[in-house]
Amino acid sequence: xxxxxxxxxxxxxxxxxxxxxxxxxxxxxxxxxxxxxxxxxxxxxxxxxxxxxxxxxxxxxxxxxxxxxxxxxxxxxxxxxxxxxxxxxxxxxxxxxxxxxxxxxxxxxxxxxxxxxxxxxxxxxxxxxxxxxxxxxxxxxxxxxxxxxxxxxxxxxxxxxxxxxxxxxxxxxxxxxxxxxxxxxxxxxxxxxxxxxxxxxxxxxxxxxxxxxxxxxxxxxxxxxxxxxxxxxxxxxxxxxxxxxxxxxxxxxxxxxxxxxxxxxxxxxxxxxxxxxxxxx
Amino acid sequence: xxxxxxxxxxxxxxxxxxxxxxxxxxxxxxxxxxxxxxxxxxxxxxxxxxxxxxxxxxxxxxxxxxxxxxxxxxxxxxxxxxxxxxxxxxxxxxxxxxxxxxxxxxxxxxxxxxxxxxxxxxxxxxxxxxxxxxxxxxxxxxxxxxxxxxxxxxxxxxxxxxxxxxxxxxxxxxxxxxxxxxxxxxxxxxxxxxxxxxxxxxxxxxxxxxxxxxxxxxxxxxxxxxxxxxxxxxxxxxxxxxxxxxxxxxxxxxxxxxxxxxxxxxxxxxxxxxxxxxxxxxxxxxxxxxxxxxxxxxxxxxxxxxxxxxxxxxxxxxxxxxxxxx
Amino acid sequence: xxxxxxxxxxxxxxxxxxxxxxxxxxxxxxxxxxxxxxxxxxxxxxxxxxxxxxxxxxxxxxxxxxxxxxxxxxxxxxxxxxxxxxxxxxxxxxxxxxxxxxxxxxxxxxxxxxxxxxxxxxxxxxxxxxxxxxxxxxxxxxxxxxxxxxxxxxxxxxxxxxxxxxxxxxxxxxxxxxxxxxxxxxxxxxxxxxxxxxxxxxxxxxxxxxxxxxxxxxxxxxxxxxxxxxxxxxxxxxxxxxxxxxxxxxxxxxxxxxxxxxxxx
Numbered sequence: 050x051x052x053x054x055x056x057x058x059x060x061x062x063x064x065x066x067x068x069x070x071x072x073x074x075x076x077x078x079x080x081x082x083x084x085x086x087x088x089x090x091x092x093x094x095x096x097x098x099x100x101x102x103x104x105x106x107x108x109x110x111x112x113x114x115x116x117x118x119x120x121x122x123x124x125x126x127x128x129x130x131x132x133x134x135x136x137x138x139x140x141x142x143x144x145x146x147x148x149x150x151x152x153x154x155x156x157x158x159x160x161x162x163x164x165x166x167x168x169x170x171x172x173x174x175x176x177x178x179x180x181x182x183x184x185x186x187x188x189x190x191x192x193x194x195x196x197x198x199x200x201x202x203x204x205x206x207x208x209x210x211x212x213x214x215x216x217x218x219x220x221x222x223x224x225x226x227x228x229x230x231x232x233x234x235x236x237x238x239x240x241x242x243x244x245x246x247x248x249x250x251x252x253x254x255x256x257x258x259x260x261x262x263x264x265x266x267x268x269x270x271x272x273x274x275x276x277x278x279x280x281x282x283x284x285x286x287x288x289x290x291x292x293x294x295x296x297x298x299x300x301x302x303x304x305x306x307x308x309x310x311x312x313x314x315x316x317x318x319x320x321x322x323x324x325x326x327x328x329x330x
Numbered sequence: 331x332x333x334x335x336x337x338x339x340x341x342x343x344x345x346x347x348x349x350x351x352x353x354x355x356x357x358x359x360x361x362x363x364x365x366x367x368x369x370x371x372x373x374x375x376x377x378x379x380x381x382x383x384x385x386x387x388x389x390x391x392x393x394x395x396x397x398x399x400x401x402x403x404x405x406x407x408x409x410x411x412x413x414x415x416x417x418x419x420x421x422x423x424x425x426x427x428x429x430x431x432x433x434x435x436x437x438x439x440x441x442x443x444x445x446x447x448x449x450x451x452x453x454x455x456x457x458x459x460x461x462x463x464x465x466x467x468x469x470x471x472x473x474x475x476x477x478x479x480x481x482x483x484x485x486x487x488x489x490x491x492x493x494x495x496x497x498x499x500x501x502x503x504x505x506x507x508x509x510x511x512x513x514x515x516x517x518x519x520x521x522x523x524x525x526x527x528x529x530x531x532x533x534x535x536x537x538x539x540x541x542x543x544x545x546x547x548x549x550x551x552x553x554x555x556x557x558x559x560x561x562x563x564x565x566x567x568x569x570x571x572x573x574x575x576x577x578x579x580x581x582x583x584x585x586x587x588x589x590x591x592x593x594x595x596x597x598x599x600x601x602x603x604x605x606x607x608x609x610x611x612x613x614x615x616x617x618x619x620x621x622x623x624x625x626x627x628x629x630x631x632x633x634x635x636x637x638x639x640x641x642x643x644x645x646x647x648x649x650x651x652x653x654x655x656x
Numbered sequence: 657x658x659x660x661x662x663x664x665x666x667x668x669x670x671x672x673x674x675x676x677x678x679x680x681x682x683x684x685x686x687x688x689x690x691x692x693x694x695x696x697x698x699x700x701x702x703x704x705x706x707x708x709x710x711x712x713x714x715x716x717x718x719x720x721x722x723x724x725x726x727x728x729x730x731x732x733x734x735x736x737x738x739x740x741x742x743x744x745x746x747x748x749x750x751x752x753x754x755x756x757x758x759x760x761x762x763x764x765x766x767x768x769x770x771x772x773x774x775x776x777x778x779x780x781x782x783x784x785x786x787x788x789x790x791x792x793x794x795x796x797x798x799x800x801x802x803x804x805x806x807x808x809x810x811x812x813x814x815x816x817x818x819x820x821x822x823x824x825x826x827x828x829x830x831x832x833x834x835x836x837x838x839x840x841x842x843x844x845x846x847x848x849x850x851x852x853x854x855x856x857x858x859x860x861x862x863x864x865x866x867x868x869x870x871x872x873x874x875x876x877x878x879x880x881x882x883x884x885x886x887x888x889x890x891x892x893x894x895x896x897x898x899x900x901x902x903x904x905x906x907x908x909x910x911x912x913x914x915x916x917x918x919x920x921x
């Protein structure tokens with residue numbers, strides 16, 4: 050019971066510190082802006098730890114963060130192999146194939162008005178569908194290994210990237226297009242000098258949405274069948290064995306992989322679209 | 331100026347597909363026709379090996395006898411050498427790729443052709459999934475809107491919670507689904523609740539992020555105007571922030587409901603649930619019932635389209651009443 | 657004024673018509689427009705919105721296609737002239753690409769038209785000097801003020817060999833003081849380059865100050881109501897605007913605008 054009271058105290062303390070910081074004079078500095086969510090996160094972890102210990106919550110319901118950390122540190126080889134299987138082989142290769150295919154398709158769609166009129170509504174429609182549902186079919190076609198996961202990822206990332214890129218390629222203003230017209234620029238000159246650079250903020254928006262989808266696709270596809278390795282496989286089998294600390298360790302890996310993947314794409318975006326008002330800050 | 335938001339669901343409602351509706355309708359129909367034609371064409375090489383095995387068993391003359399000898403041959407070559415088998419590729423029992431009409435017939439049989447109480451009725455399975463989706467969606471959006479209001483009015487909450495809400499969008503939180511199902515099962519909770527919880531948290535974060543953006547969308551001039559009236563915080567909320575947030579809310583609702591449906595479907599996978607569209611997908615993949623998988627998939631797609639479309643209609647009506655429709 | 661042996665006008669419009677089909681029925685953007693512009697002229701187009709001044713300029717640039725009459729630019733059709741890169745066009749906004757530096761923006765038409773690398777460098781240097789932007793070549797557009805951006809966009813239109821410069825309310829978005837300064841610079845530039853300039857504006861002082869010829873237009877249908885040859889000398893300090901001749905011309909422009917307004921009402 051002591052621990053639960055402590056948890057309550059920690060929560061109050063964390064909130065009090067954050068309130069002081071947020072109301073304080075330095076609230077708008079970069080350091081404080083990072084510090085406040087960090088304190089919040091740490092407070093949450095401490096409360097979780099203390100409550101789980103205090104109420105003696107069984108492992109099969111909720112393991113304490115410290116247990117998860119121990120499991121994580123002790124299973125790095127397994128976690129790494131799973132990560133390589135699911136993220137590098139499945140998600141990343143599917144992401145690259147899907148995004149490049151969507152990009153090329155977007156260029157074709159942009160070139161031919163009829164294709165745009167026909168394909169874009171279909172693309173918008175498909176992008177709203179529960180595409181993860183294609184996983185059992187693709188697993189049946191491409192086998193249990195990473196190829197089927199990559200195929201699911203391809204299907205999942207294709208439409209968001211397509212729709213965003215097409216929207217971006219149409220983003221130029223009438224004036225910018227007229228300028229190209231006054232230079233008597235050819236289609237491809239206007240494409241490479243104007244439309245492609247102008248589309249980049251949109252393209253990256255699609256690429257960022259696709260990072261999360263890629264990971265979701267690769268993990269969920271493993272629920273439909275996989276070799277005895279992979280993050281989705283490990284999650285579903287560990288759940289079956291009630292080894293929840295392992296499940297949480299995999300979730301930590303998934304969270305890290307997801308935010309890093311997103312972060313890397315966002316960093317490339319910053320370099321490529323340095324000129325866009327949203328990046329200039 | 332913010333980064334452009336072109337989530338497919340934002341653009342679906344706002345994009346204009348050219349000035350001529352006739353021409354766009356024609357274009358859409360053409361694309362669909364091409365897709366269907368491609369689908370039929372793809373059935374031939376995809377199913378040819380299976381068809382030839384069956385035909386051989388039935389005593390037909392095959393260019394290369396023996397399934398084992400055919401295993402490494404190219405499908406296209408087999409099709410060309412055994413043209414008589416082409417119609418059969420569209421009528422197999424368990425094809426690798428069922429033809430569109432097979433899926434259509436199965437959909438028809440399992441929706442309108444069955445009593446909805448039947449275990450084989452897709453309407454029944456669809457309802458199982460839909461009820462979890464809607465319950466979860468209601469919980470998720472309700473809490474999401476509340477948190478957003480809190481975030482907009484409290485600086486501490488904004489600075490503590492908002493970064494995490496944004497980060498949560500970049501990680502595959504759906505990975506938590508199997509654990510939630512099993513843990514709740516072990517404490518005796520099962521049925522609709524665990525799936526609804528997954529649906530709820532998948533729709534929760536998009537709604538929080540979208541709603542915060544919406545509640546913050548009034549510009550300085552609009553906020554200053556209210557300040558000149560010396561309006562209270564509550565008045566500012568009801569008269570300015572909330573109405574201004576509506577377009578953002580609907581955009582995130584559409585994203586949220588699609589996520590909720592995915593959550594409910596995935597929530598049906600890990601325990602080998604017996605009812606629901608996810609269960610149909612899983613059972614179909616166990617028993618190689620491809621036609622069943624495809625029809626469950628299409629049922630899910632139709633459900634998603636209806637839900638998003640319904641929200642789109644509500645959005646249109648609400649925004650029109652508020653005079654915000656474009 | 658015209659030193660060329662060839663006395664053919666640079667731009668000549670005869671009975672030019674342009675009708676847009678809209679949902680509310682046809683709109684006569686231009687009706688029966690007759691105008692000839694000689695080499696070295698500085699022609700301003702002035703009139704209320706909807707009078708077709710911008711539309712006429714866009715026809716000359718072959719950005720719009722007239723529905724009737726004839727229009728020749730440099731003795732060819734407008735579209736041939738466009739393909740021959742006969743003119744530089746300056747828009748209402750600078751429209752510089754934010755992802756290119758000022759130098760790279762000025763190089764944009766040169767790249768498209770296939771000028772050699774060394775020629776590009778030289779021309780960029782020359783036009784930057786011409787518009788008083790030396791030393792700003794490495795900056796990005798968003799790092800410059802609105803007036804500087806518009807100067808850069810003029811430099812972009814001057815960088816390649818076109819003897820016609822078409823300007824569509826280029827200083828409309830700038831404040832009065834910057835505008836005066838740019839007007840003065842534009843006159844210098846015109847004197848140095850001897851280009852033929854078509855200039856759309858809705859400011860009477862600007863039109864009178866800059867032009868050798870002022871075309872007054874009125875709307876519904878868009879048409880020319882008066883063409884005023886300016887008696888002012890080519891050398892024009894800013895304070896010429898207080899001279900009786902200037903006020904006289906401005907008065908005539910205002911009368912023309914008022915007459916057009918009365919017809920339309």
